[in-house]
Every structure is written in C-alpha cells, then in structure tokens.
Amino acid sequence: MTALLEVQDLRVTFGGTAAVRGASLAVAKGETHCLVGESGCGKSVTSLAIMGLLARGGRREASALRFAGLEIGGLNEREMSRLRGDRMAMIFQEPMTSLNPAYTVGSQMTEVLRRHRGATRAQAVDRAAELLGRVGITAPGLRLGQFPHQLSGGLRQRVMIAMALMCDPELLIADEPTTALDVTVQAQILRLLAGLQRDLGLGILLITHDLGVVARIADRVSVMYAGEVVESAPTAELFGNPRHPYTRGLLACVPVPGKVKRGDPLGSIPGVVPRIPPGFRGCAFRDRCEYAHAECSGPIPRQQAGPGHEVLCTLALAA
Amino acid sequence: MTPAIEVRDLRRIFNVRQGLFAPPRQVRAVDGVSFAVPPGSVLGVVGESGCGKSTLARMILGLLPPTSGEVLVDGQRLSSMDRKARARLIQPVFQDPFSSLNPRRRVQDIVAMPLVAQGNIDRATVARRVAEALERVGLSAEQGGRFPSQLSGGQRQRVAIARALVLRPRIVICDEPTSALDVSVQAQILNLLDELRRDLGLTYLFISHNLAVVEHVASEVAVMYLGRIVERQESEALFHNPRHPYTQALLASVLTPEPGLGVPDVGLGDIMPDPANVPPGCRFHPRCPRVFAPCATQEPRPTTSAAGLVECHLEG
Numbered sequence: 242m243t244a245l246l247e248v249q250d251l252r253v254t255f256g257g258t259a260a261v262r263g264a265s266l267a268v269a270k271g272e273t274h275c276l277v278g279e280s281g282c283g284k285s286v287t288s289l290a291i292m293g294l295l296a297r298g299g300r301r302e303a304s305a306l307r308f309a310g311l312e313i314g315g316l317n318e319r320e321m322s323r324l325r326g327d328r329m330a331m332i333f334q335e336p337m338t339s340l341n342p343a344y345t346v347g348s349q350m351t352e353v354l355r356r357h358r359g360a361t362r363a364q365a366v367d368r369a370a371e372l373l374g375r376v377g378i379t380a381p382g383l384r385l386g387q388f389p390h391q392l393s394g395g396l397r398q399r400v401m402i403a404m405a406l407m408c409d410p411e412l413l414i415a416d417e418p419t420t421a422l423d424v425t426v427q428a429q430i431l432r433l434l435a436g437l438q439r440d441l442g443l444g445i446l447l448i449t450h451d452l453g454v455v456a457r458i459a460d461r462v463s464v465m466y467a468g469e470v471v472e473s474a475p476t477a478e479l480f481g482n483p484r485h486p487y488t489r490g491l492l493a494c495v496p497v498p499g500k501v502k503r504g505d506p507l508g509s510i511p512g513v514v515p516r517i518p519p520g521f522r523g524c525a526f527r528d529r530c531e532y533a534h535a536e537c538s539g540p541i542p543r544q545q546a547g548p549g550h551e552v553l554c555t556l557a558l559a560a
Numbered sequence: 561m562t563p564a565i566e567v568r569d570l571r572r573i574f575n576v577r578q579g580l581f582a583p584p585r586q587v588r589a590v591d592g593v594s595f596a597v598p599p600g601s602v603l604g605v606v607g608e609s610g611c612g613k614s615t616l617a618r619m620i621l622g623l624l625p626p627t628s629g630e631v632l633v634d635g636q637r638l639s640s641m642d643r644k645a646r647a648r649l650i651q652p653v654f655q656d657p658f659s660s661l662n663p664r665r666r667v668q669d670i671v672a673m674p675l676v677a678q679g680n681i682d683r684a685t686v687a688r689r690v691a692e693a694l695e696r697v698g699l700s701a702e703q704g705g706r707f708p709s710q711l712s713g714g715q716r717q718r719v720a721i722a723r724a725l726v727l728r729p730r731i732v733i734c735d736e737p738t739s740a741l742d743v744s745v746q747a748q749i750l751n752l753l754d755e756l757r758r759d760l761g762l763t764y765l766f767i768s769h770n771l772a773v774v775e776h777v778a779s780e781v782a783v784m785y786l787g788r789i790v791e792r793q794e795s796e797a798l799f800h801n802p803r804h805p806y807t808q809a810l811l812a813s814v815l816t817p818e819p820g821l822g823v824p825d826v827g828l829g830d831i832m833p834d835p836a837n838v839p840p841g842c843r844f845h846p847r848c849p850r851v852f853a854p855c856a857t858q859e860p861r862p863t864t865s866a867a868g869l870v871e872c873h874l875e876g
C-alpha cells in the first residue's frame with residue numbers, strides 16, 4: 242500500500258517552544274488514521290503544518306512531507322493554496338473557522354469549485370446541492386440560501402464537511418470535528434464520515450482527544466505526547482495491547498459504563514503536559530510516568546512491539 | 561428524611577425578542593420538572609445541549625427566578641431564604657474554570673470570597689478556612705498566592721471547587737464540571753468530587769452531557785428532553801434497562817473505547833429540538849424511532865413506579 246500522505250520527522254517550533262518534535266505518520270488511501278493525545282500535545286500544529294497553515298512565527302522542518310507521491314515541503318504558498326480545498330481538505334472543530342458569517346452557505350460552497358475547477362455557477366450550485374444531500378441535509382435548496390448563523394451546530398458541521406468535499410479531495414484532515422457536538426449528533430457525523438470514506442476512498446487524518454471515537458472509527462492510531470508520536474498501531478492492537486505507559490494511562494482515565502464500579506476511583510495521570518524547550522533530551526513523559534528510571538533521560542529507542550506497532554519507550558513492557 | 565433538594569413543577573419561560581417589531585417568542589427552557597434528591601446522594605442530569613439543564617441548575621441555586629413552581633433546599637423554600645443563608649447551604653461548580661474565576665485576583669482571595677461575603681467572619685478565620693479548603697482540593701499554599709492564568713485547567717477547576725466548599729455547604733450543584741477538561745484531568749476531578757462527597761457527606765446535582773461520566777458518579781439519573789424529565793431511574797437500572805426511547809438513543813450514541821463495534825445508527829433523524837417550538841403531543845415524537853398513534857396528539861403522562869419515572873405512551 243503506497244501512502245497517500247507521508248510525514249517523516251516533522252518538527253515545528255514557535256520561538257522557544259518545540260511544539261512538534263520529530264513526528265512521523267502515514268495515511269493510506271481509504272484509511273482513517275487517528276491522532277490522539279491530551280490538549281497541548283501538538284495535534285493541531287501537526288495538521289496545520291501538513292496543510293501549510295501554521296500561524297506566523299511557526300517554523301516547520303521535515304525530512305519528508307509527501308502527498309500522493311509529491312513532495313510538498315518545498316511548495317510555495319501559491320502552489321499549496323492550489324492543493325488546499327482541492328486535493329486535500331481540512332475541517333475544524335469550530336465550523337465558523339471555515340465558514341464566513343457574511344456569505345450564504347451556497348455562495349461559499351460554490352466559490353470553492355469555481356476557484357479550483359473553473360466550474361460555472363450552475364454546475365457549482367448543482368454540486369453543492371448534491372453534497373448537502375449527501376451529508377444528510379434535507380431541503381438543500383433552502384440551506385444554500387441561508388447564512389451560517391441560521392444553522393444549528395450539527396448542521397454547520399455538515400455544511401463544512403460538504404464544503405470540504407466540493408472538489409473531491411483525496412485526503413481529509415479533520416481536527417476534532419465532533420468535539421463541540423452532542424453525542425447524538427456526533428454519532429451521525431462520524432457515520433457520515435465513515436460512509437463517505439467507504440464510497441469515495443478518502444484518506445482521513447482525524448484528530449481527537451476522545452478514545453471512544455478513535456476505537457470506533459480508526460484503522461490506525463498514533464498517540465501523541467509533547468510533540469512526539471509515542472505509540473502507533475492498528476486500532477485493535479492499540480486497544481488490546483497498549484504498550485506505552487502514556488497510552489495505558491489515557492485508557493485508564495476513560496469512564497466506561499460497567500468497567501469501573503461507581504465509587505471506585507478512575508485511573509488518572511498526575512500532572513500536566515509539560516512545555517518542552519528546544520534541545521530537550523530524553524522522554525518527555527518521564528515526570529508523570531510511574532515506571533520512570535535513569536535511562537529515561539537518555540536517548541529513547543523506538544521499539545517494534547508487533548506488526549505495525551511502534552513504541553517510543555525504554556521499557557520492554559509486558560503485554 | 562427531608563430531601564436535600566426538592567423541586568415541584570418547576571418552570572422557566574424566556575421571552576425572546578428576535579427583532580424590534582417581531583412578536584416575542586416563548587422559550588420553554590424548563591417545562592414542569594419535579595424531583596427530590598435524598599441527602600448524601602448524587603442525581604445525575606443528562607440531555608442534549610439546550611434541553612434546560614443549566615436553567616434548572618440556576619433556579620436551584622437561586623440565580624434565576626422560576627416562572628412558576630417551587631425549589632426547596634433542605635426542606636426550606638429557596639424563595640424565602642436570604643442570600644447569605646442560601647450560600648451556606650448550596651454552592652455551584654460550573655463548567656468553565658477559565659471564565660468563572662476573576663483573572664485579576666489571587667487564588668486565595670477567590671476562594672475567600674463566599675466567606676468574606678458573609679460579612680461577620682474575622683480575618684484569621686478566613687485565612688484558616690481558605691487554607692483548609694485549598695488543602696482539601698489538593699492545592700498548595702504557594703498555589704494559593706498565584707493568579708488563575710498561572711494555573712492549568714485542572715488546577716483552576718480545583719480552585720472553583722475550593723471556593724464552593726469554603727462555606728461548608730451541604731449541597732453542590734455541578735454543571736458540566738469536567739466538560740472543558742482532558743480525560744486525564746477529568747478523572748482527577750471526578751475522583752476528587754467523589755472523595756469530597758464521602759468525607760463531607762455532600763449531596764450533588766451533577767449535570768453532564770457525557771453519559772459515561774454520569775454513570776460513574778450518579779446514584780440516580782434524570783434524562784431531560786426539551787425542558788422535561790422524560791425518565792428517571794436509579795443509575796444502574798437506567799444503564800441496564802433504559803425504558804424511554806430517547807434514553808435508549810442517548811445510551812446507544814455513547815462511544816465506548818471498544819474497537820470493532822463501529823458507530824451505531826441511533827435513529828434520531830436530523831430534526832433538532834427547539835424549546836421555542838415544542839411539538840404537540842409527546843415532545844419527542846418527531847425524532848422517536850418508535851412513534852405510534854397517540855404520540856403526535858396526546859401528551860404522555862409520567863408513569864411512576866418503584867423503578868422510577870417514565871414519560872412515554874409505550875409505558876401506558
């Protein structure tokens with residue numbers, strides 16, 4: 242399987258903060274790869290760096306950044322903006338990040354297709370209506386004429402997904418797309434994404450902090466901590482055989498009906514994600530890790546824990 | 561035993577004007593809610609956003625007058641209690657530890673506020689009680705001297721809890737206390753709340769949109785839909801044997817971290833509830849996967865039994 246997206250040794254710094262510190266990951270065509278971790282771990286910065294959308298002051302380096310075989314690390318802003326919204330698209334937690342309150346849903350959706358594909362207005366309107374239907378919006382004609390603030394949160398998120406699909410992208414990067422939604426609406430949106438992926442062969446990089454979401458829709462999971470991918474594995478393997486103490490800690494924190502008796506304490510991870518200065522050595526999790534020992538301040542090996550299962554840790558943890 | 565909290569047919573209507581000449585719309589945020597919470601227990605309240613959970617909480621706290629109905633706290637009418645007495649009995653912990661703390665005050669002064677507001681407590685006592693409250697929630701004296709911006713999200717929520725405890729109330733209303741936090745921090749705060757409840761004999765009303773969290777902390781659960789409680793059961797029973805189709809759909813949409821199960825189709829369609837436009841008959845009927853003849857026209861009556869309460873024609 243050749244990767245649709247391949248990121249090798251991605252590094253991002255903002256002045257004195259190393260936000261991403263050598264992250265590697267790959268997304269195959271038709272695959273959902275989830276990036277999970279606590280807030281501040283560098284998930285959003287990773288996705289923005291891939292899309293060439295880093296905020297001012299962010300510096301990016303990578304030994305490879307390939308999209309569909311094309312090295313995109315060296316593209317200039319004009320070349321990147323030609324790819325964005327066309328062959329690679331992104332959706333955010335807050336739909337208003339991508340929706341302009343001053344324009345109707347219809348004019349924003351059609352603009353994408355007319356800009357990238359030179360479609361006529363009529364063609365673009367047809368396509369927009371078709372996609373609104375595809376994402377489960379009834380009465381698409383009515384919605385096209387409405388402004389974003391006239392829609393509920395769930396509808397806005399659907400509109401944003403439809404807009405991201407206007408040009409038939411090959412890769413969709415979704416940053417916490419359901420975090421602000423009710424669980425009922427979240428289930429609908431995730432089913433929608435899974436269906437679209439199946440039908441269109443989309444590759445999806447989905448960022449979330451919710452391990453429930455990960456378990457239900459990911460093919461592969463990468464756990465991020467303080468700017469590094471500390472564990473990566475196929476989904477069933479990651480949940481069935483987590484190796485990194487951070488992954489295990491995260492899993493123990495999630496309340497699961499029927500798993501922990503009421504009144505018994507949930508597992509928890511003491512402390513918070515640290516801010517990492519450039520030049521930091523060793524394991525960034527060591528101050529919060531119950532297994533930390535002397536070697537954790539030195540270079541940390543990336544170990545193979547099984548087929549497609551990598552762990553960044555000094556311990557050879559038993560299953 | 562006198563219930564710690566009792567509400568009787570509580571209602572709150574907001575009149576919302578959309579434009580200068582448009583007629584006001586009536587938002588029925590809480591629409592006839594009754595329940596009693598025994599002392600020492602935890603009533604969990606769940607439901608989608610906009611169903612009236614926070615409005616209910618604000619009325620119980622005395623922060624918002626009801627349109628009709630009554631709130632009794634420890635057997636006393638809330639409306640006949642003065643503010644200071646109320647504050648000694650019942651305290652809030654809100655969702656957002658970022659906006660609920662004054663950024664220009666030090667942690668120790670934030671925690672002291674409810675005590676100082678009582679008026680007649682000397683400074684040495686205030687200092688001692690603040691130190692006690694900080695210690696109880698796991699904050700150091702040094703952290704007491706900091707500003708909220710110098711603390712993490714979880715630490716800020718600990719400050720909010722310390723502030724709620726400093727008057728030694730018997731009842732704490734928690735409105736989404738962990739919704740803005742990471743799971744790792746959420747677990748710490750849930751463990752802390754449970755420990756405090758046991759050590760101090762507190763009663764909680766615990767609001768959350770996360771059913772797994774509610775299952776973990778609540779002894780009884782009330783499910784709200786468009787301003788009404790449509791089901792109330794003892795926690796274990798509700799999670800094992802949900803009776804209302806809405807409760808069933810809510811439970812089905814909880815994504816537990818179990819790979820291979822996929823994302824369920826909860827069958828609610830895409831009509832969203834609007835409290836300014838409550839459907840006739842059963843208010844849930846436009847979304848109900850089990851709708852039948854009477855639902856569109858007749859309002860279901862609550863069926864109460866030893867097992868709890870359900871408001872659904874299927875229980876007729």
Ligand SMILES: Nc1ncnc2c1ncn2[C@@H]1O[C@H](COP(=O)(O)OP(=O)(O)O)[C@@H](O)[C@H]1O
Pocket residue numbers: 255258259260278279280281282283284285286287296297298299516
């Ligand atoms: N524009 C920025 N300027 C400076 N630091 C930033 C900026 N954006 C993100 N960071 C820092 O990068 C780190 C990772 O952030 P982010 O990728 O947003 O985390 P996540 O998405 O995992 O919650 C954080 O420490 C954050 O403070």
Ligand SMILES: Nc1ncnc2c1ncn2[C@@H]1O[C@H](COP(=O)(O)OP(=O)(O)O)[C@@H](O)[C@H]1O
Pocket residue numbers: 574575576587588589607608609610611612613614615616835
């Ligand atoms: N002060 C207010 N004025 C007008 N409408 C309000 C006000 N407070 C809440 N509402 C409306 O009442 C309904 C219930 O809100 P709320 O109690 O905040 O729900 P929840 O906490 O369950 O999300 C919503 O439709 C909300 O918009």
Ligand SMILES: [Mg+2]
Pocket residue numbers: 284285286416
């Ligand atoms: Mg983020």
Ligand SMILES: [Mg+2]
Pocket residue numbers: 613614615
């Ligand atoms: Mg609320």
